Amino acid sequence: xxxxxxxxxxxxxxxxxxxxxxxxxxxxxxxxxxxxxxxxxxxxxxxxxxxxxxxxxxxxxxxxxxxxxxxxxxxxxxxxxxxxxxxxxxxxxxxxxxxxxxxxxxxxxxxxxxxxxxxxxxxxxxxxxxxxxxxxxxxxxxxxxxxxxxxxxxxxxxxxxxxxxxxxxxxxxxxxxxxxxxxxxxxxxxxxxxxxxxxxxxxxxxxxxxxxxxxxxxxxxxxxxxxxxxxxxxxxxxxxxxxxxxxxxxxxxxxxxxxxxxxxxxxxxxxxxxxxxxxxxxxxxxxxxxxxxxxxxxxxxxxxxxxxxxxxxxxxxxxxxxxxxxxxxxxxxxxxxxxxxxxxxxxxxxxxxxxxxxxxxxxxxxxxxxxxxxxxxxxxxxxxxxxxxxxxxxxxxxxxxxxxxxxxxxxxxxxxxxxxxxxxxxxxxxxxxxxxxxxxxxxxxxxxxxxxxxxxxxxxxxxxxxxxxxxxxxxxxxxxxxxxxxxxxxxxxxxxxxxxxxxxxxxxxxxxxxxxxxxxxxxxxxxxxxxxxxxxxxxxxxxxxxxxxxxxxxxxxxxxxxxxxxxxxxxxxxxxxxxxxxxxxxxxxxxxxxxxxxxxxxxxxxxxxxxxxxxxxxxxxxxxxxxxxxxxxxxxxxxxxxxxxxxxxxxxxxxxxxxxxxxxxxxxxxxxxxxxxxxxxxxxxxxxxxxxxxxxxxxxxxxxxxxxxxxxxxxxxxxxxxxxxxxxxxxxxxxxxxxxxxxxxxxxxxxxxxxxxxxxxxxxxxxxxxxxxxxxxxxxxxxxxxxxxxxxxxxxxxxxxxxxxxxxxxxxxxxxxxxxxxxx
Numbered sequence: 001x002x003x004x005x006x007x008x009x010x011x012x013x014x015x016x017x018x019x020x021x022x023x024x025x026x027x028x029x030x031x032x033x034x035x036x037x038x039x040x041x042x043x044x045x046x047x048x049x050x051x052x053x054x055x056x057x058x059x060x061x062x063x064x065x066x067x068x069x070x071x072x073x074x075x076x077x078x079x080x081x082x083x084x085x086x087x088x089x090x091x092x093x094x095x096x097x098x099x100x101x102x103x104x105x106x107x108x109x110x111x112x113x114x115x116x117x118x119x120x121x122x123x124x125x126x127x128x129x130x131x132x133x134x135x136x137x138x139x140x141x142x143x144x145x146x147x148x149x150x151x152x153x154x155x156x157x158x159x160x161x162x163x164x165x166x167x168x169x170x171x172x173x174x175x176x177x178x179x180x181x182x183x184x185x186x187x188x189x190x191x192x193x194x195x196x197x198x199x200x201x202x203x204x205x206x207x208x209x210x211x212x213x214x215x216x217x218x219x220x221x222x223x224x225x226x227x228x229x230x231x232x233x234x235x236x237x238x239x240x241x242x243x244x245x246x247x248x249x250x251x252x253x254x255x256x257x258x259x260x261x262x263x264x265x266x267x268x269x270x271x272x273x274x275x276x277x278x279x280x281x282x283x284x285x286x287x288x289x290x291x292x293x294x295x296x297x298x299x300x301x302x303x304x305x306x307x308x309x310x311x312x313x314x315x316x317x318x319x320x321x322x323x324x325x326x327x328x329x330x331x332x333x334x335x336x337x338x339x340x341x342x343x344x345x346x347x348x349x350x351x352x353x354x355x356x357x358x359x360x361x362x363x364x365x366x367x368x369x370x371x372x373x374x375x376x377x378x379x380x381x382x383x384x385x386x387x388x389x390x391x392x393x394x395x396x397x398x399x400x401x402x403x404x405x406x407x408x409x410x411x412x413x414x415x416x417x418x419x420x421x422x423x424x425x426x427x428x429x430x431x432x433x434x435x436x437x438x439x440x441x442x443x444x445x446x447x448x449x450x451x452x453x454x455x456x457x458x459x460x461x462x463x464x465x466x467x468x469x470x471x472x473x474x475x476x477x478x479x480x481x482x483x484x485x486x487x488x489x490x491x492x493x494x495x496x497x498x499x500x501x502x503x504x505x506x507x508x509x510x511x512x513x514x515x516x517x518x519x520x521x522x523x524x525x526x527x528x529x530x531x532x533x534x535x536x537x538x539x540x541x542x543x544x545x546x547x548x549x550x551x552x553x554x555x556x557x558x559x560x561x562x563x564x565x566x567x568x569x570x571x572x573x574x575x576x577x578x579x580x581x582x583x584x585x586x587x588x589x590x591x592x593x594x595x596x597x598x599x600x601x602x603x604x605x606x607x608x609x610x611x612x613x614x615x616x617x618x619x620x621x622x623x624x625x626x627x628x629x630x631x632x633x634x635x636x637x638x639x640x641x642x643x644x645x646x647x648x649x650x651x652x653x654x655x656x657x658x659x660x661x662x663x664x665x666x667x668x669x670x671x672x673x674x675x676x677x678x679x680x681x682x683x684x685x686x687x688x689x690x691x692x693x694x695x696x697x698x699x700x701x702x703x704x705x706x707x708x709x710x711x712x713x714x715x716x717x718x719x720x721x722x723x724x725x726x727x728x729x730x731x732x733x734x735x736x737x738x739x740x741x742x743x744x745x746x747x748x749x750x751x752x753x754x755x756x757x758x759x760x761x762x763x764x765x766x767x768x769x770x771x772x773x774x775x776x777x778x779x780x781x782x783x784x785x786x787x788x789x790x791x792x793x794x795x796x797x798x799x800x801x802x803x804x805x806x807x808x809x810x811x812x813x814x815x816x817x818x819x820x821x822x823x824x
Contacts, residue, residue, distance in 0.1 A: 027728050027729040027730075027757075027759075028726065028727070028728055028729030028731050028733055028756060028757070028758040028759070029725075029726070029727050029728050029729070029758065029759050029761060030724065030725075030726050030733070030735050030746070030748070030758050030759070030760050030761070031724070031725045031726075031727065031761045031763075032722065032723070032724050032737045032744075032746065032760070032761065032762045032763065032764075032765075033722060033723035033724075033763050033764055034722050034737065034739055034744055034762065034763065034764035034765035035722075035763070035764025035765070036722055036723035036764065037720050037721075037722055038666075038668070038720075038721045038722060038723060039668040039720075039721055040668075040719055040720060040721070041665055041668075041717070041718065041719055041720065041721050041738055042670070042671045042672065043421055043717060043719070044421050044422040044477055044671060044672045044673070045661055045664060045665065045670075045672070045673045045713070046419055046420060046421050046422075046673070046710050046713050046714040046717075047420060047421060047422035047423060047424065047477075047642075047672055047673055047674035047675065048415070048418075048420050048422075048423055048424075048674055048675050048676070048677075048678035048693055048710070049423075049424045049426065049427060049642055049643050049674040049675065049676040049677060049678055050423050050424065050425050050467070050677075050678040050679065051425070051426060051427030051428070051429050051676065051677060051678075052429050052452065052454060052455070052458065053427060053428065053429060053453075053454045053677060053687070053689055054454070054677070054680055054681060054684055054685050054686060054687065054689065054692070055067075055307055055308075055455070055681045055684055056677060056678060056679040056680070056681070056692075057462050058455070058458060058459045058461070058462065059306070059307035059308070059681055059684070060307075060408075060411065060679050060681055060696060061407055061408055061411045061412070061462070061470075061679060062406060062407070062408075062459075062461060062462040062466075063395040063396065063400070063401050063405075063406045063407055063408050064393060064394070064395055064406065064459070064461055064462070065306055065312050065313075065320075065377070065394045065395055065396075066304045066306065066377060066392050066393065066394050067262050067304070067306050067307040067308065068260055068261065068262025068263060068304060068457070069391060069392055069393060069459060069461065070283070070284050070285050070390070070391050070449050070457075070459070071260040071263070071277070071285075071287060071288055071289040071389065071390070071391075072260070072285045072286060072287065072449045072457040073260050073261030073262050073457050074089050074260075074261055075089070075257075075258040075259060075260065075261065075277055076089075076257070076259050076260075076261055076263075076264070077089040077090045077091060078091075078252045078253060078257070079252070079253050080092065080097065080107065080250055080251065080252055080253070081249075081251040081252070081253050082109065082110045082111075082248070082251075083107050083108060083109055083110060083250075084107075084108045084110060085105070085106075085107055085108075086105060086106040086107070086108055086142055086143060086144050086148075086224075087102070087103070087104070087105030087106060087144045087145070088100070088101070088102060088105025088106075088107075088227075090105070090107050091252070092250045092251065092252035095235055095249065095250065096124070096233050096234060096235035096250065097225070097233065097234050097235070097250040098231070098232070098233045098234075099225075099227055099231070099232060100227075100230075100231050101130060101131070101133065101227030101228055101229050101230045101231065101232065102229065102456075103145075103146045103228075103229070103686075104145075104146040104147075104226055104227070104228050104229075105226065105227070106136065106139075106142055106149065106224040106225070106226045107224055107225045107226070108139060108142050108222060108223075108224045109222050109223045109224060109237075109248060110222075111222050111223060111239065111246075111248065112222070113138075113140070113220040113221050113222055114220055114221075114222075114239070114241050115138065115194065115196075115219065115220035115221075116194050116195050116196065116241065117193075117194055117239055117240055117241035117242075118191060118192065118193045118194070118239070118240045119135065119137060119191070119192050119194075119223055119237075119238070119239050119240075120189065120190065120191045120192075120236070120237070120238045120239075120240075121135055121189075121190055121225070121234055121235075121236060121237045121238070122187040122188060122189050122190070122234070122235050122236045123156060123187070123188045123190055123232060123233070123234060124185075124186070124187050124188070124232065124233035124234075124235070125156075125158045125182065125183075125184050125185070125188075125230070125231075125232060126184070126185065126231055126232075126233070127184060127231070128158055128159060128184050129159075129230065129231075130159070130229050130230025130231065131157060131159065131228050131229040131230050132155040132156060132157040132158075132164065132227070132228050132229075132230065133155060133156065133225075133226070133227035133228065133230055133232035134153060134154045134155025134156055134164075134190070134225075134226065134227075135153075135154055135155075135190065135192070135223060135224070135225055135226065135234075136149065136151045136152065136153050136154075136168075136223065136224040136225075136226050137151060137152045137154065137192060137194060137221070137223060138150075138151050138152055138194070138218045138219065138220060138221035138222075139151035139221040139222050139223065139224050140218075140219065140221045141170075142224065143683070144308060144686065145685065145686030145687070146686060146687055147168060147170050147171055147172060147686075147687065147688060148170065148685070148686060149168055149170070149224075150168060150169050150170065150218060150221070151167075151168055151218060151221055151224070152165065152166070152167055152168070152199065152218060153165070153166040153167075153168060153226065154190065154192050154199075154201055155226075155228070156180065156182045156188065156190065156203070157182065158182040158183070158184055161179060161180060161181060161182050162177045162178065162179060162180055162182075163177070163178050163179075163180035163182075163201060163203060163208055163209060164176070164177050165177075165199065165201065165209060165211055167213070167216060167218065169218075170690075171647075171688060175211060175213075176209060176211055178208050178209050180203050180208055181203075181204075187235065188203065188204060189202075189203070189204050189205065190202075190203055191203075196217065197212050197213045197214055197216075197217040198210065198211070198212050198213075199211045199212075199213065223237070223239065223248070225237070234250070235250070237249075237250070257274075257275050258275050258276050258277050259275045259277075259289065259302055260277060260287070260289050262304060262308075262309065263289070263302045263303065263304050264302065264303055264305075264309075265300075265301075265302055266299070266300075266301050266302065266303050266343055266378060266380065267298065267299060267300050267301075268298040268299045268343070269296060269297045269298020269299070270295075270296035270297050270298055271293060271295075271296040271297060271298035271299055271300045272294050272295050272296050272300070273291065273292050273293045273294045273295075273300035273381070274292045274294060275289070275290065275291060275292070275302070276290040276292070277289060277290070278290045278388055282390060283325050283327075283359055283390020283391055284390060284391060284445075284446065284448060284449065285448060285449045288388050288389060288390040289302065289388065289389045289390075290386060290387070290388045290389075291334075291379070291380075291381060291386065291387055291388075291389070292385075292386040293381040293382075293383060293384050293385055293386070294384070295384070298382075299335075299380045299381065299382050300380060300381050301334075301335075301378055301379050301380025301381060302378070302379055302380075302389075303339070303343070303376045303377065303378040303379075304376060304377045304378075304392070305341065305374070305375075305376045305377075306698060307681060307684060307698075308684055310374070310681075310683070310684065310697070310698060311341060311373060311374025311375065311376075311698055312338075312374070312375045312376055312377055312394075312698060313372070313373050313374070313375070313698035313699040314338050314347055314368040314370075314371060314372045314375050315368070315371050315396075315400075316347075316368055316369060316370050316371040317367065317368075317369075318367065318368070318396065318397065318399055318400065319365055319366070319367045319396075319397035319399070320338065320348075320365070320366045320367070320368070320394060320395065320396055320397060321363070321364070321365050321366075321394075321395060321396075321397055322336075322363070322364055322366075322392070322393045322394035322395060323361050323362060323363045323364065323392075323393050323445070324336065324352070324361075324362055324364075324379065324389055324391065324392045324393070325359050325360070325361050325362075325389070325390040325391040325392075325445060326352070326354045326359070326360060326362060326387050326388065326389050326390070327354065327357065327358055327359045327360065327387070327388050327390070328354045328355075328356060328385070328386060328387045328388070329356060329386065330356050330385065331353065331354070331355055331356050332353070332354050332381070332385040332386070332387050333351055333352070333353050333354075333382075333383075333385075334351070334352055334354065334379065334380065334381050334382075334385075334387050335349055335350065335351050335352070335378075335379070335380050335381075335382060336349070336350055336352060336364050336366065336377070336378070336379055337349040337350075337366070337377070337378045337380070338366050338368045338375060338376075338377060338378075339375060339376050339377075339378050340372055340375055340376070341372075341374050341375060341376055343376070343378070345370065345372075347368035347369050347370050347372065347375065348366035348367055348368045348369065349366070350364045350365070350366055352364060354387060359390055361445070365397075373697075373698060373699040374698065377392075377394050379392065391445045393444070393445065396408075396409075402470070402473065402474070403473045405466070405469060405470055405473060405514075406444070406461070406462060406466065407466075407470050408696075410696075410700070410701050411679065411694070411696055411701055412470070412474060414694050414696075414701040414702075414703070415474065415476075415678070415694060416474055416475075417711070418693065418694060418703060418707055418710055418711050418714070419710055419711045419713070419714025419715050420476060420678075420710065420714070421476065421477060421714060422476055422477040422478065422479070422672055422674065423467070423471055423476050423477075423478050423479075423674070423678065424478070424479045424480075424481065424525070424642045424672075424674045425464060425467040425478065425479070425480045425481060426479070426480065426481025426525055426528050426559075426642065427481070427528055427643065427676065427677075428453045428454070428528060428529065429452060429453045429454060429458075430453075430481045430482060430483050430527070430528050430559075431453055431483065431527075431528055431529075432450070432451065432452050432453040432458075432483070433483070433485065434450035434451050434452070435450070435452070435453075435482075435483045436450075436483070436486065436490075437463065437464045437465075437482065437486070437490070437494055438490060438493075439460050439463075440460050440463025440464050440465060440466070441463075441465055441497070441509060441513055442509070442512075442513070444460075444461040444462075445461075447459075447460035447461060447463075448460060454687070464480045464482075465497070465498075465510070465513055465515070467480060468480060468498070468515075468519050468521060469513075469514065469515050472515075472519065472520060477672075478521075478523075479523040479524065479525055479557065479642070479672075480521075480524060480525070481524075481525035481526070481527070481528055481557075481559065482494075482524065482525065482526055482527075482543075483527070484526050484527035484530060484536065484539050484540070484543070484559065485539065486543065488542045488543055488545065488546035489546065491543050491546050491547050492546040492547065492549065492550050493506060495547055495550035495551050495554070496550065497509060497510050498510070498518065498519040498521050499518045499519060499521065499550075499551060500518070501518075502516050502517070502518075521554075522553070522554065522555060523554070523555040523556075523557060523601070524547065524554060524555075524556055524557065525556075525557035525558075525559050525603060525642070526539075526540055526543055526544075526556060526557065526558065526559055527540075527558070527559030528559040528603075529559060529560075529561045529562075529577070529578070529605065530558075530559045530560065530561065530578065531561075531578040531579065531580060532558060532560055532561075532578065532580060532585050532586060532589075533580055533585045534584075534585050534588070536558075536585060537585040537586075537588045537589050537592075540556075540558065540589055540592075541588075541589070541592050543556075544556050544592065544593070544596070544598065544600075545596075548596050548598050552596070552597065552598065553599075554598075555599045555600070555601060556593075556598065556599070556600050556601070557600070557601045557602070557603050557640065557642075558586075558589060558600060558601070558602045558603060559603055560578075560602045560603050560604050560605075561576065561577040561578040561604070561605060562576075562577040562604060562605045562606065562607070562617045562620065562621075563575055563576050563577070563604065563617065563620030563621060563623070563624050564576075564577065564616045564617055564620050565616065565620055566619055566620060566623040567583075567620070567623045567624055567626070567627040568623075570582070570583040570586075570587075570627040570628075570630055570631050571583065571584060573627075575616075575620060583627055583628070583631060586602070586628060586631065587631045590628070590631065590632050590633065590635040590637060591633065591635065593635045593636065593637070594632075594633065594634055594635040594636075598636070599636040599637070599638075600635070600636070600637050601637060601638045601639065601640050602624070602628065602637065602638075602639050602640070603640050603641070603642045603643075604617075604620075604621045604624055604639055604640075604641060605617065605641065605642070605643040605644075605645055606618050606621055606641050606643070606644050606645070606660060607644075607645055607646065608644040608645070608646050608653060608656035608657045608659075608660050608675075609645075609646040609647055609648065609652075609653065609656060610652050610653075610656055610781075611652060611655035611656045611658075611659055611749075611751035612656070615656070615659070615660060615663075618660055618663055618664075621639065621641065622663075622667060624639060625639040625667075625669055625670075638669065638670070638671055639669065639670055640670060640671060640672040640673075641664070641670060641672070641673045641674065642672070642674045643674060643675075643676040644657055644660060644673065644674070644675040644676060645676050645689070645691065646676075646689075646691040646706075647688050647689070647690055647691065648690055648691060648784075649680065649690060649691050649692050649693070649695075649704040649705070649706060649784055650704075650705060650781065650782050650783055650784040651705045651777075651778075651779045651780060651781055651782070651783045651784070651793055651816060652781040652782065652816075653691065653705065653706045654704075654705035654706045654708065654709040654777060654818060655749060655751045655781075655816060655818065656751075657675060657706050657709055658709055658713075658734075658747070658749045658818045659734055659749050659751065660673075661673065661713060662734050662735070662736045662747070662749060665721055665736050665738075666721070666736065668721065675693060675706060675710065676689070676691060677689060677691050677692050677693070678692070678693060678694065679692055679693070679694050679695075679696060680692020680693075680694070680695050680696070680704075681695075681696060681697070682695050682696065682697045682787055683697075691706075692704060692707075693706050693707035693710060694707050695785070695787070695790075697787055700787060700790070702785055702787070702790030702791070703785065703790075703794070704784055704785050704793075705777060705779070705783065705784065705785070705793045708777055708793070708794055708795055709777060709818060711795070712747075712775050712777060712795055712818065712820050713747070713820075716745050716747070716775070716820045716822060717738075718738035718739050718740050718743060718744075718745045719738070719740055720738060720739050720740065720741075721736065721737070721738050722737045722738065722739055722744075722764075723737075724736055724737035724746070726758075729756070729758070731750065731752060731754070731756030731757075731758070731813075732751070732752060733748055733749065733750055733756055733758060733813060734748070734749040734751075735747065735748045735749070739765070742824070743822060743823065743824050744762075744765050744767075744822070744823040744824075745820060745821065745822050745823075746760075746819075746820070746821045746823075747818070747819070747820045747821075748813055748818070748819045748821075749817075749818050749819075750813040750814065750815065750816070750817050750819070751816065752815060752816070753815050753816065754815050755812050755813060755814050755815050756812070756813045756815075757810065757811070757812045757813075758810070758811055758812075758813065759808065759809075759810055760808065760809045760810065760811055761807060761808055762804065762807045762808075762809075762823075763807055765823070767802070767804055767823045767824065768824060769823070769824050770801055770802065770803065770804075771799045771800065771801050771802070772799070772800045772802050772821050772822060772823045772824075773797065773798075773799060773800075773821070773822045774797070774798045774799070774800045774819065774820070774821050774822075775795045775796070775797050775819070775820045776795060776796050776798070776814060776817055776818070776819050776820075777793070777794070777795045777796075777817065777818045777819075778796075778814040778815065778816055778817035778818075779792075779793040779816060780816065781816055800821070802823075
């Protein structure tokens with residue numbers, strides 16, 4: 001959906017929208033002075049932040065189709081009868097079930113939903129470490145992920161000695177905390193009575209909390225034990241509805257299959273075998289997967305269904321390629337195959353022969369005979385023997401990758417079509433202590449997995465050098481971010497890796513990784529959402545010294561945070577998300593940059609969750625820029641926004657982004673804006689950052705309303721802002737006008753619930769064409785695009801015969817809309 005260009009001064013006329021009911025009267029005036037040039041508009045205000053959160057990279061843009069490639073995930077817990085495990089490893093011992101909490105695993109009862117009744121359970125806390133554990137009630141829409149459910153949470157916290165009640169609606173809404181004795185090392189009876197909106201909670205026979213949830217009352221649902229970041233045990237779970245008392249015992253079934261968590265065991269015929277995670281001399285990381293065929297006829301093996309087992313996409317007649325690293329005690333033949341999800345249909349299969357001895361890489365090529373958007377990849381034995389698999393890789397052939405890189409072609413082309421001009425590779429993922437660029441180079445199958453910020457078994461198969469190579473192939477400006485605790489010598493080595501002569505030590509390594517020429521890298525970020533204090537400043541100086549010694553022109557970006565209140569005094573203020581109250585460390589960094597004739601930028605993040613009239617983080621960012629100017633003393637600096645952040649990807653987020661961009665264009669000082677998040681894997685969101693621009697599943701990509709906004713702004717870009725004033729009327733329209741001297745573009749945001757009529761006055765520009773091209777993105781605030789309707793909320797393009805007479809015209813802007821008008 002291409003955006004069009006406007007010619008100078010804008011003027012707009014009525015869209016095919018009746019100016020009658022639910023429309024503000026047309027007494028708003030948009031006054032454009034196309035010959036009054038204000039300042040340039042950066043080409044890089046249509047950027048995105050690519051971060052491996054919610055699997056944007058490992059499971060997203062990375063062409064690797066196998067999630068759990070190195071078998072590092074813990075073994076699958078054997079199933080619990082009449083329960084469904086949603087995360088975590090649940091183990092039954094002596095009638096009780098035990099789990100190590102991590103990020104909120106749930107054991108969902110298969111019991112039919114109920115609304116009113118009493119639930120009881122006994123909890124056991126083995127130690128005073130970690131946080132809380134409890135039970136979920138009225139649970140609906142549950143899936144793997146910390147906030148992926150609707151329901152009430154009743155929990156005990158032995159560290160804080162409190163009983164907590166909270167509500168979840170794919171989020172966390174605390175209701176009440178009360179003091180409660182929570183002993184260690186003994187079973188604690190917990191009882192919850194539900195009666196309509198009323199919730200009564202008793203601990204060890206004592207009623208401690210009564211709450212009426214009123215209009216927020218949740219509907220009927222089921223039960224689920226759930227810990228949060230701690231070990232806990234559960235036993236004697238029961239439910240009483242009416243006069244009927246039901247005990248819900250914990251009974252484990254099918255034990256003894258030790259298979260890495262993202263894989264599943266498979267068998268056919270009378271074949272019998274065993275599986276084990278081998279921890280002695282693994283191929284990489286801490287463990288490898290062993291498969292043993294013991295007896296019978298048929299097949300024994302394991303299968304992968306991609307990211308969180310959402311299915312693997314196969315296209316009939318198209319080649320796929322990959323390899324496995326395997327070893328065996330005796331020469332063994334095994335098979336790799338592309339199959340249907342249930343294994344009933346084999347689309348392609350190839351035999352591989354592993355010799356006795358140490359690890360061997362075995363390449364394969366498979367071409368499926370049938371298409372399937374949710375298939376599986378299998379590794380299997382068809383006769384007696386054993387193999388150990390250390391790493392498995394599968395990707396489309398050249399046809400499905402972007403310019404031969406390990407990048408999904410449809411995702412890359414989707415970003416290009418979106419009009420993205422700059423990508424930042426960073427975010428909280430860089431704050432992991434194990435995030436190290438040196439582990440992101442060399443053969444992908446030898447790069448060590450690591451405990452990432454967002455996923456504990458992250459892959460280094462696609463990292464900073466892969467990101468830079470992709471951006472240069474796609475034509476994007478780019479900024480990689482680094483952990484602030486990288487060693488100075490390592491950062492100096494990175495500059496050599498990126499820019500040294502191909503014949504040098506690091507240049508040879510770069511060439512071996514597929515990029516012989518030096519990278520056109522000109523910006524690097526150090527840290528993300530940091531507390532910029534004296535400690536950070538000292539680390540920044542050490543890294544900057546090493547980097548500038550290699551490349552004095554490199555722009556270094558401070559990974560700052562957000563400011564929610566205006567800053568009047570640079571050395572006494574409140575409202576910083578990092579909790580700093582002074583810019584003394586910023587002054588130190590600026591002074592250091594001036595001494596080295598270096599340029600330093602500051603990355604400040606802005607909230608764009610909803611089109612509120614006043615965005616505190618946006619105002620805070622602008623005042624932060626003002627404050628830096630007061631203390632810079634001639635140092636070269638700029639403020640950039642590498643994250644517009646939100647909790648949604650709906651039309652309201654598109655409106656908020658549009659308003660923020662209009663403000664930033666008028667301000668004129670910010671050279672780069674990136675919206676988080678660049679990508680989102682559909683239905684794989686496992687935290688609150690449900691904010692992707694480009695959505696994807698195994699076989700499709702599609703834009704959300706904020707992604708369409710990026711496209712509209714990018715394709716209608718004009719380099720010069722001109723005077724544009726909005727006055728009068730009840731409607732609160734926000735408008736900017738831009739030109740290149742031949743084309744005039746007007747972009748107008750109407751965030752209100754009514755359409756708004758406006759009088760357009762355009763001076764200093766005469767349209768050569770009597771028809772303007774108009775793009776309109778409009779829809780309900782909560783509207784977003786699903787895979788089944790990927791263009792439900794998308795820009796509508798019309799041609800408007802403006803009949804601009806004497807520079808005047810009238811136009812009606814739809815409710816909750818972003819309108820871009822191009823005059824030529």
